Amino acid sequence: MAGDPSERDEALDALRDQLSELLAAQRRLRGRDAGQNRGGLSFAQFRLVRELGRAEGSALPASQLAAAAELAPPTVTQMLDQLAAAGLVERTRSERDRRVVTNRLTDEGRRVLDEKEALHARKWRGAFADLDRDALDAGSAVLARLRRLYDDL
Numbered sequence: 001m002a003g004d005p006s007e008r009d010e011a012l013d014a015l016r017d018q019l020s021e022l023l024a025a026q027r028r029l030r031g032r033d034a035g036q037n038r039g040g041l042s043f044a045q046f047r048l049v050r051e052l053g054r055a056e057g058s059a060l061p062a063s064q065l066a067a068a069a070e071l072a073p074p075t076v077t078q079m080l081d082q083l084a085a086a087g088l089v090e091r092t093r094s095e096r097d098r099r100v101v102t103n104r105l106t107d108e109g110r111r112v113l114d115e116k117e118a119l120h121a122r123k124w125r126g127a128f129a130d131l132d133r134d135a136l137d138a139g140s141a142v143l144a145r146l147r148r149l150y151d152d153l
Helices: 005-031 043-054 062-069 073-085 107-127 133-152
Strands: 089-093 101-105
Touching: 005 043, 043 062, 043 073, 043 089, 043 101, 043 107, 062 073, 062 101, 073 089, 073 101, 101 107
Parallel strands: none
Antiparallel strands: 089 101
16 A cells, blocks of 8 residues: 555554544443433343344344343343333243243334334434445445454454
């Protein structure tokens, strides 16, 4: 690659600074409670509801949801209890193995998920509306490289 090494170093420093800011913003997002978010879901609850939505009506055990959402099983169980109390999730004990409780979205849970995903999609598209395909592809490549770097650290 051509270019002044000091300019490249400055660009790498700027990228690292922006990544730090992005990670801080993600921590703030995760730290918001359900009352601060439209749709009444915390970030972690949204992840569970989204995973249940992807199951398209199939019932999933908490262990599978915990793995998919990268959350601790006891935390997931507590959140599922809260989501069930809010009428968003139906929890059913397995008749074959009484230790297993399966979970599925209720109609209200599907409505809330669809509303929240539509809001996220509008914000996502709006945030990048001024970028062309080449810029988006370059951004994706940088993020993929950062993911690999983090996996190697």
